[in-house]
Structure formats: structure tokens, C-alpha cells
Amino acid sequence: MSHEYNEDDPLSKALRPPPDETQTECEARLASEAKAKEMSDIIDEELEKQKLAERKGPKAIKVLLLGQSESGKSTTLKNFQILYEPKAFRSERASWRAVIQLNVVRSIHLILDAITRAQNNAPSTTSRDSLRGPSIGPDLLKLKLRLSPLLQVEQFLTSRLTAVGSGESEPTQLTYSRNFKELAINSTMQWKGAFARLMTGEKESSDDSSDVEPVSDPNDPNDPGNILHACSDDMISLWSNEVVQELLDIQNLRLEEMAGFFLDSLPRVTSPNYIPTDDDILRARLKTLGVTEHRFTITHGASLGRVWKVFDVGGHRSQRAAWVPYFDDMDAIIFLAPISCFDQVLAEDIKVNRLDSVKLWSAIVSNELLKNTNLILFLNKIDIMKAKLAAGIKLSKYVVSYADRPNDFDHTSVYLRKKFAGISKEKSLLPRPFYCHLTSVTDTKSTKYILSNIKDMLMRRNLAESALLT
Numbered sequence: 001m002s003h004e005y006n007e008d009d010p011l012s013k014a015l016r017p018p019p020d021e022t023q024t025e026c027e028a029r030l031a032s033e034a035k036a037k038e039m040s041d042i043i044d045e046e047l048e049k050q051k052l053a054e055r056k057g058p059k060a061i062k063v064l065l066l067g068q069s070e071s072g073k074s075t076t077l078k079n080f081q082i083l084y085e086p087k088a089f090r091s092e093r094a095s096w097r098a099v100i101q102l103n104v105v106r107s108i109h110l111i112l113d114a115i116t117r118a119q120n121n122a123p124s125t126t127s128r129d130s131l132r133g134p135s136i137g138p139d140l141l142k143l144k145l146r147l148s149p150l151l152q153v154e155q156f157l158t159s160r161l162t163a164v165g166s167g168e169s170e171p172t173q174l175t176y177s178r179n180f181k182e183l184a185i186n187s188t189m190q191w192k193g194a195f196a197r198l199m200t201g202e203k204e205s206s207d208d209s210s211d212v213e214p215v216s217d218p219n220d221p222n223d224p225g226n227i228l229h230a231c232s233d234d235m236i237s238l239w240s241n242e243v244v245q246e247l248l249d250i251q252n253l254r255l256e257e258m259a260g261f262f263l264d265s266l267p268r269v270t271s272p273n274y275i276p277t278d279d280d281i282l283r284a285r286l287k288t289l290g291v292t293e294h295r296f297t298i299t300h301g302a303s304l305g306r307v308w309k310v311f312d313v314g315g316h317r318s319q320r321a322a323w324v325p326y327f328d329d330m331d332a333i334i335f336l337a338p339i340s341c342f343d344q345v346l347a348e349d350i351k352v353n354r355l356d357s358v359k360l361w362s363a364i365v366s367n368e369l370l371k372n373t374n375l376i377l378f379l380n381k382i383d384i385m386k387a388k389l390a391a392g393i394k395l396s397k398y399v400v401s402y403a404d405r406p407n408d409f410d411h412t413s414v415y416l417r418k419k420f421a422g423i424s425k426e427k428s429l430l431p432r433p434f435y436c437h438l439t440s441v442t443d444t445k446s447t448k449y450i451l452s453n454i455k456d457m458l459m460r461r462n463l464a465e466s467a468l469l470t
């Protein structure tokens with residue numbers, strides 16, 4: 001087999017073999033090209049078969065995940081993967097390790113920033129009053145200096161992830177620090193496989209890599225895993241330092257409630273042999289860019305063989321224009337509203353309260369294109385909501401209409417549920433049932449149960465509709 005290389009076509013020119021290629025090299029190259037072509041033909045054939053099966057078989061069930069940024073859409077998608085594609089989900093552990101490393105470094109970065117702010121006595125965006133904090137002693141300053149290499153790890157991991165995954169660092173005006181950039185990734189770019197290989201030096205991902213080998217190269221001092229391991233004790237000292245805790249408190253930085261919080265698990269996640277558990281992967285935070293489609297085939301039960309397509313979208317305001325083309329032809333939308341955010345301002349607009357998920361919900365229920373679509377509401381992050389209420393944070397302070405009702409979870413959740421139900425009833429263009437779940441999608445057990453119920457409900461509706469059509 002030989003290729004024609006067209007001199008006028010830059011791609012063809014770039015692919016041209018080196019002019020000084022030996023006979024053996026040429027044979028090896030041709031053999032590898034033939035193998036690649038064979039693989040590509042097999043994949044094409046498989047895709048063609050899939051398309052044909054889909055055309056012949058019952059229509060795929062399509063579910064769109066919607067909600068503001070950090071509401072838990074991608075985490076819900078991970079639950080679908082655990083349920084229907086556990087093998088593939090677990091084979092991606094190595095890539096999630098890098099994301100978790102990035103999350104850890106980011107939390108440390110936030111603490112170091114808080115110390116710098118206190119040193120400069122600069123006003124913080126959310127400080128209750130000016131920074132009359134504890135004094136920062138030489139020990140803490142030394143710790144800060146020793147942890148500075150971590151900032152390079154952050155840059156390294158970000159550039160690696162963006163290189164393979166068409167990612168982008170978007171400025172996210174987080175409550176706690178303006179202009180703090182957060183890495184966002186479009187997962188259609190197969191960043192996971194590519195990144196796992198980059199991290200592990202593997203050539204091909206094996207079919208069952210649930211027992212992926214540790215990803216650090218013990219001999220490479222620049223390997224992020226090694227740097228994190230070397231800084232582990234200092235990070236633990238920093239996180240448990242009383243002055244730091246006081247500073248964070250004064251600056252109203254509740255790291256425990258933030259996305260991608262792993263500081264309570266530092267010895268484990270910084271160990272050289274660390275492999276993320278399912279729970280870790282669910283808690284790992286990587287912002288989504290664009291819209292990605294995920295296909296699952298139901299492998300058991302009455303709906304065996306049925307294909308599901310789940311669409312995950314970026315929830316950041318800049319991403320929302322991309323949602324509309326997907327409104328058509330969905331069997332259901334799972335809308336996530338993070339009710340724990342009642343006391344925070346919206347990440348991307350510090351003037352808007354996070355509960356302005358309510359506004360987004362109004363826009364969705366009243367949308368003309370969605371008038372016949374099943375809407376399923378997840379009032380999410382109830383674990384954080386419960387912790388906040390238990391800590392004495394009052395809903396009525398932020399949602400004035402709550403007035404003097406009891407500040408416990410039962411009453412607040414019923415109130416919020418009614419609020420969302422009322423909007424659905426009032427604003428929907430056609431009458432529609434109100435499906436609502438109180439969720440914590442980082443809890444796989446309860447989420448599995450909810451997703452199974454949704455699956456059954458949609459299958460029943462789908463069957464009923466097909467029966468009506470015949």
C-alpha cells in the first residue's frame with residue numbers, strides 16, 4: 001500500500017514520510033499505517049451498525065441536564081455512568097486523579113491568597129468587616145513560601161489538560177476572589193483517555209483498567225504527584241493551622257462547601273499510590289464547556305438494549321446560548337437547582353443571589369419549545385443545605401418571604417419545593433406534572449434510586465406514547 005502525497009495540500013505535505021527513510025523504516029511505517037486503517041475501518045463499521053440498529057430499534061430516550069454552573073449536572077452524568085457503564089467509568093480513574101490534584105492545589109492557592117490579602121490588609125469582596133485578623137507569624141510565612149511550588153503544579157496541570165482537551169481557563173468571578181480563573185473542559189475532546197495516557201505513559205488504555213497503576217513517575221521531581229506528595233505535610237499543617245482557620249472565617253471563605261474540596265483527605269489523595277474512589281470522582285470538580293452527548297445502553301431489566309442519550313451542558317452564563325438547539329426532541333429535562341446556595345451570590349455575577357436558579361427555572365418552564373417536555377427538578381446539594389441550617393445560617397435573611405418559619409430542613413425544603421412548583425404551575429404554557437426530588441447527587445446510593453425511578457417513569461410514558469401513535 002502506498003500513499004500519494006500532494007505537495008499543494010499542507011496536511012498531505014505534513015504527513016509525507018521523511019525523505020531519508022530506509023527500507024526497514026518504510027516497511028514498518030506501511031505496516032503501522034495498514035494496522036491503523038484496519039482499526040479505523042472496524043470503528044466505522046461499528047458506528048454504521050449502531051446507526052442501523054438505532055434506526056430499526058425503538059427510538060433512543062434523550063435526557064438533557066440543565067441548571068446553572070456548579071449545580072451538579074456533570075455529577076449527575078457521572079451517576080448515569082456508574083449505573084450503566086461502570087467499567088468505562090472506572091477506567092477513567094487515572095484522569096480524574098489529575099483533576100483532583102488540580103482541585104487540591106486550587107484550594108491551597110485560595111488559602112495562600114487569603115494570607116496575602118491579610119498581609120496586605122486589602123479589602124476582600126465578602127469580608128464581613130475590614131480585615132482585622134490575627135497576626136501572621138513567621139511560621140506561617142515560611143509555610144507559605146515552602147508551598148509556592150504548588151502554584152507551578154497548577155499551571156502545569158492546567159496547561160496539560162487544556163492541551164489535550166480543548167479546555168479553556170475562564171475567569172470565574174467567585175464570591176471569594178474576583179477574577180480567579182477556573183479550568184473548563186469540553187469533554188467531547190476525549191481529554192480523559194489522552195490525559196490518562198499522558199499521566200501514566202500507557203500506550204493504549206486496557207479494557208479493564210479498574211486497577212490502573214499509580215500515575216506518578218517516582219524518578220521525576222517535576223511530576224505533579226511527586227510535588228504534591230512532597231508538600232503533603234506542609235499542606236496538612238496549613239489547613240489545620242488555627243490562624244489560617246481564623247483568617248478564612250474572617251474572609252468568609254468556607255472551603256469545605258466549595259466544589260472540589262479534598263483538604264480533609266490530604267494524606268490519602270497525595271499518597272504516591274493514590275487512585276480515586278467513585279466518591280472522589282463524584283466530588284472532583286471540572287467545569288464543562290459546550291454540550292456533550294453520552295450514550296448508554298441499558299444492559300438489564302425490562303428495557304434491555306434500549307439506548308439512552310444524556311446531554312450535559314456548560315451552565316455558566318456564557319454557555320447558555322448553546323442550550324437552545326437541544327430543546328427540541330428531548331424526552332425529559334433534568335433541571336438542577338443547588339438550594340444550598342441560598343446565602344451565596346452567583347459565581348458569575350456577584351450582584352445576583354444564587355437562588356436565582358429560580359429565574360432560570362421560570363425561563364425553562366415557560367419556554368415554548370419545551371411546553372411538551374417532561375421536566376424533572378432536582379433540588380440539589382441538600383447535604384450542604386442541612387449543614388448550613390445546622391450551623392445557624394438563616395434562610396429568611398436571604399429569602400425575605402420565608403419570614404419567621406422554622407429554620408430546619410423539613411420546613412425550608414417544603415417551602416422551596418412549593419416555590420418551584422408554584423412557578424411551574426403558573427408559567428407552564430400547557431399543564432404539566434411537577435416531578436421534584438430532594439437530592440445530593442454526590443451520594444451515589446440515593447441518586448441511583450432516583451435515576452432508576454426516572455428511567456421507569458420515562459419508559460412507561462414512552463411506551464404509552466408509542467401505543468397512542470400505533
Ligand SMILES: Nc1nc2c(ncn2[C@@H]2O[C@H](COP(=O)(O)OP(=O)(O)OP(=O)(O)O)[C@@H](O)[C@H]2O)c(=O)[nH]1
Pocket residue numbers: 067068069070071072073074075076258259260261282283284285286287288289313314315316380381382383384439440441442443
Ligand atoms: N456536597 C455536594 N456537592 C455536590 C453535590 N452536587 C454536586 N456537587 C459538587 O459540586 C461541584 C460542581 O458540580 P458539577 O457537576 O461539576 O456542576 P455542573 O452543573 O456540571 O457545573 P458546570 O459544568 O460549570 O455547568 C462538584 O465538585 C460536585 O462534586 C451535592 O449534592 N452535594
Ligand SMILES: [Mg+2]
Pocket residue numbers: 073074075286287288312313314315
Ligand atoms: Mg459540568
